[in-house]
Amino acid sequence: MGRLPTYRPMLAQLGRLPPPAQHDLWSAEMKWDGVRGLAYVEAGALRLMSRNGHDVTPAYPELYPMAGAVGGRDVVLDGEIVAFDDSGLPSFGALAARMHQRRPMRIAELVRTVPVTYMIFDVLHVDDRSAIRLPYDERRELLEGLVRPGFRWQTPVAFLGDPRAALDASHRLGLEGVVVKRRDSPYRPGGRGPEWTKVKNFSHLEVVIGGWKPGAGRRAGGIGSLLLGAYDPGGRLMYVGHVGTGFTDAMLVALREDLTPLERPSSPFGQPVPREYARDARWVEPRLVGEVRYADVTGDGRLRHPSWRGLRPDRSPEEVRTDGLAAERERGAAS
Secondary structure (H helix, E strand, C coil): CCCCCCCCCCEEEECCCCCHHHHHHEEEEEECCCEEEEEEEECCEEEEEECCCCECHHHCHHHHHHHHCCCCCCEEEEEEEEEECCCCCECHHHHHHHHCCCCHHHHHHHHHHCCEEEEEEEEEEECCEECCCCCHHHHHHHHHCCCCCECCEECCCCEECCHHHHHHHHHHCCCCEEEEEECCCCCCCCCEEEEEEEEECCCEEEEEEEEEEEECHHHECCEEEEEEEEECCCCCEEEEEEECCCCCHHHHHHHHHHHHHHECCCCCCCCCCCHHHHCCCEEECCCCEEEEECCEECCCCCEECCEEEEECCCCCHHHCEHHHHHHHHHHHHHC
8 A cells, every 4th residue: 555645734714604595515624623624544643734734644643543443444523622621612721732742751740631623524535546526414423433432532413404403513612613515516735715615603814923912911021912814815915913912920921931032123014003003023944823703894904803722733834814804794794
């Protein structure tokens, strides 16, 4: 058996539910608040790759036994790595502690205190055959007969029929929302389009850190807030707002350690930052991506009431575009 080919994950665009007349053409899956990972099982061993192509296998040893759950086949699976809080809800904040970690002793401790679960939703390859050209329904049937559920991995249910019922259920459960998928669509590696559409209950956005403001009071001597940006179509980093809430003390300490080596003398933003935020700012090279939760987007493209959720080492700064802000603003206007 030859080495499995390398795939890039198919991505979903932001949007709304399909019209009622088309409901039978779609399947709905819960949107899990974790990090994307492609699982390569070959010769009885597991390899996990992040969305941006980094090998993250060492960070999640509790998923290694999944290699024995595919009946000795060589497969490529697509799914989400998720950590659950004490109430049973996905917690991106809890998962953040796992994503950066590469020290074996610390990983072993986190496996006990913050275990993860791999939520599998697609199959791309089985033995010597690619499955990406198969329609969604056939891939789903193949997947459900392929992977034996385990303590730390599962194939969550897909909902056929009215996706509004799935979205309402996700809201009651406190989940992010749903991803609706065309039942006749192939898997398009690296593609993003309307065949997969994410419909959110809560607004989250990825942002690039371009600087930080020193804190005061209890945060004196450390970070008070972060200055955030996204890239416009011309490749300029545009200022989209600042965030000063949602941090734990441990997050602030870790951010200071990560940002200190990236300091630079001038602003990385391609437009003036408002004076009250530029004053005393510490500018940094825009290399770190994070995620915020927020209320809405203003007419001039600024985030209103953002709250920090954590770093996204699985994202590259160049992926963070102002197009995402525009889509969120349009979604808010239409809702």
